[in-house]
Amino acid sequence: MELAFSIFFQVLVDGIVLGFMYALIALGYTMVYGVLEFINFAHSEIFVIGAFVGAEMLLMFEATGALAVLHPALVLLLVLLTGMALSGLAAMGLERIAYRPLRGAPRLVPLISAIGASFFLQDFIRLIESLWRNAFYLTYPTLPVLEKSLKLGAAVEVPLKSILVIATALVMLLGLYLFVNRTKVGIAIRAVAQDPDTASLMGIHVNRIIALTFFVGGAMGGVAGVLFGLQYSLISPYSGFVPGLKAFTAAVLGGIGNIPGAVLGGMVLGLMEAFAASYLSLITNGAFGAEYKDVFAFAVLILILIFRPKGLLGEKVREEGA
Amino acid sequence: MLKVQGLHVYYDAIRALKGLSFSVAQGEIVTLLGANGAGKTTTLKTISGLLRPRGGSITLAGQALEGVEPHEIVRLGVAHVPEGRKIFSRLTVLENLKIGAYTRAAGSVGEDLEIVFSLFSRLKERRRQIAGTLSGGEQQMLAIGRALMARPKLLLLDEPSMGLAPIIVEQIFATIQAINREGVTILLVEQNAAIALAISQRGYVLETGTVILEGEASALTHNDLVRQAYLGG
Ligand SMILES: Nc1ncnc2c1ncn2[C@@H]1O[C@H](COP(=O)(O)OP(=O)(O)OP(=O)(O)O)[C@@H](O)[C@H]1O
């Protein structure tokens, strides 16, 4: 019984960690969809850029001996902030170069541009890393602090890595909530999402707000990238594909364009995946093992979308005739 | 203060305005009348920068407006209340008003809010409500209030009476007059010619993108063509 509970608790923590990771990435898809009604398929590479920036910084700190000297909290803060900023800037650059010139073109055109940008960025990261390190698979240096666990009672313990992911995600989500709901620019983002023409009549520089939205969504993805590296250690230019696809799914599940929806969708998907991985074999008497976790998670997802086609918190994104 | 000369506007190949000219003097209320599709909305959208003219000129107090971006035109003192109100229905009433003050310094917003609330006390009661849940009349009040938050010199109003009960229309037009008395110049587009001409100094009648008749509001009210077409005989 004790053992069963400790496993349950661990699975719960894993699910929450995964859920927050998906949620942070999903925000980038959903915010951009909100203002442009367009899926930025290269967002998974923006996430990977964050992961690589984090790895490169930590490797540099390690090589120069700074890792041993600096306070780990400072190291983490620096790495997270830099990953965030560079991913945000990359997303802004992507919008400027690959999407803005195609504004007003038929809907499929920017979508194809996004898919192209996604491939381009993967290979670009691979090229840079191959030239620079002669390898494009990187391993995050271990931070000894993060290898510890927090003991909660006799049987349950939570790895500090998981606590880092959860705490960082909560801070980011709270920050985003306050930004979008309490600041003038945040309200402007929501106004542009509803009706860009009317927003421009309010004096809002719509293109600037769109660029800012890419920056904020990209920054969320960058943080997720660094956290991903810290949590799972091995990264490659192609690491974004699966998390990106799942985060996109989470965004659709929550209702694309809806910010709280992205968080809810990420959490639902993360928890389903973690529980399916641990309990599927038990429930089905061994007929389906952990490798069916995605099948299970996506089956539930399809069911939800059949009954709620606009997602859990979905609503019409843009006003009729706007 | 506003001078429109020989304006030509197209939607791709469709010609919507064909050499339209008119003017609005400081402090006036001027009405544009016209049947459906005459080009009234197109005219307002071109003034506020949403549409680019292919020919002609628009000047505001001597400054050219053609080719200026809409978000810049607001800063020059033009606020546009669009056809169908176009409030941000998922934002609260207060957020709609705050976004109307986007170009203003944070310090003056509180004072401007009080002015809008004194004109439309219903908005004050409902300030925390999601704007999409307001009644049609309240939404029109919000759309006008939102435009006033920009402290415009020139207010463009596109069919403020659309879809509203006569009693609400009267209230709204009384408020428009009150706004005008505070020194805001008004360019009004209306289907409801009787009430529009009643509060205006001058008017223009548009047909297929050009002015076919213009004059003092009182003269237009008695004009046979206007009576037949817009005042029901
Ligand atoms: N987005 C558009 N695309 C193509 N043509 C348009 C568009 N908007 C308006 N038009 C055309 O331009 C002309 C003028 O339209 P506009 O909306 O300015 O008329 P209006 O006088 O405001 O009419 P209403 O009283 O019905 O609002 C019409 O012939 C209309 O069909």
Ligand SMILES: [Mg+2]
């Ligand atoms: Mg119209």
